[in-house]
Amino acid sequence: MIRQRHHPADPASMSLTDLVPEAFRLADRLARQTQERATGSGLAIQCRKGCGVCCRYLVRISLPEALFLAARIQDTTQPRREGLLARFGRIREVLQREWLYEDLKGGLTSGQVDITYPHRLYLFSRRYLELGLPCPFLEDDACSIYPYRPTTCRQYLVTSPSSRCVNPFMENASRVPLDLDVPDLLSEVTADLLGEPATLLVLSLAPEWAARNEHLAHLRWPRRELLGRLREKARGFL
Numbered sequence: 001m002i003r004q005r006h007h008p009a010d011p012a013s014m015s016l017t018d019l020v021p022e023a024f025r026l027a028d029r030l031a032r033q034t035q036e037r038a039t040g041s042g043l044a045i046q047c048r049k050g051c052g053v054c055c056r057y058l059v060r061i062s063l064p065e066a067l068f069l070a071a072r073i074q075d076t077t078q079p080r081r082e083g084l085l086a087r088f089g090r091i092r093e094v095l096q097r098e099w100l101y102e103d104l105k106g107g108l109t110s111g112q113v114d115i116t117y118p119h120r121l122y123l124f125s126r127r128y129l130e131l132g133l134p135c136p137f138l139e140d141d142a143c144s145i146y147p148y149r150p151t152t153c154r155q156y157l158v159t160s161p162s163s164r165c166v167n168p169f170m171e172n173a174s175r176v177p178l179d180l181d182v183p184d185l186l187s188e189v190t191a192d193l194l195g196e197p198a199t200l201l202v203l204s205l206a207p208e209w210a211a212r213n214e215h216l217a218h219l220r221w222p223r224r225e226l227l228g229r230l231r232e233k234a235r236g237f238l
Contacts, residue, residue: 013220014227016064016190017071022230023064026237027154027182034157034176043159045176052141053165054156058128059135059203060108060121061150062186066201067217070210072148087136091204094131100124107201107209126169128202136204150203151182185233192229193221 035045047054061069073084095101108121137145143153158165160174168175183200191198194216201209210217 012223014223015217015220016193017068017217018223019064019186019189019226019230020068022227023062023151023182023186024148024154026180026185026234027151030178030180030182030237031154031157034155034178038157038159038176043176045157046159046162047157048162050141051162051165052134052138053162054153055135055138055141055143056129056132058121058125059150059152060183060200061152061203061206062183062200063107063190063213063216064186065150065183066206066210067213069145069148069150069203070207071217072145073207084136085207088204088207091133091136092208094133095205098127098131100127101205104202105205105209107199109197109199129167129169133204151186152203155182180234180237185230188233189226189229193226 038045073081076084092101095104104124108117108124135143137143137149143149155178157176157178158173159176160171164171164173184198187198187200190196
């Protein structure tokens with residue numbers, strides 16, 4: 001675990017949320033490379049603005065991204081903030097009613113430390129999709145926070161028709177694999193920093209997790225060491 005050594009005002013230090021823009025750039029670069037390979041193979045990415053099908057999926061995000069999005073929500077105007085939080089609240093009510101909330105509120109320990117993770121993620125993702133819960137940030141079938149969308153959203157690309165994304169568990173949507181899973185990478189870096197198991201959160205429950213763990217947003221570490229750990233785990237992609 002890296003011990004904090006810098007004052008919050010020190011420009012040579014970074015917080016967990018400062019890692020997020022770096023992760024965005026990495027995810028975007030990987031997505032561009034993936035698109036280029038798909039095009040070179042005669043395939044075309046079918047993802048388009050206004051589709052919004054995958055915005056009903058269970059979206060995994062890292063702890064830094066949860067803190068980052070919570071800060072973006074707080075930065076909005078009061079009416080918009082209240083509207084967004086109300087949407088998050090309605091999803092929580094549905095998950096509580098459907099007995100999913102307790103399983104998801106604390107996040108999912110990654111496959112690095114839990115061999116049941118892939119199976120549990122599959123079951124939770126399938127059940128979540130059945131509930132038809134649109135992302136709280138989805139407005140008019142478009143992402144209202146597109147520049148700040150999570151890394152999971154940035155790396156989800158398909159070459160099959162959008163109709164096959166409606167139920168990918170049955171239709172076998174043709175997703176293009178990326179060379180690196182950025183949410184997992186961020187979760188591993190965070191785990192190293194905090195000395196805790198690598199964990200991924202569900203986007204729709206992220207603001208309440210961030211509120212319970214607000215102190216994490218104020219922790220800082222040496223910039224060189226944080227970026228070094230991120231680049232090490234990115235294996236040359238960053």
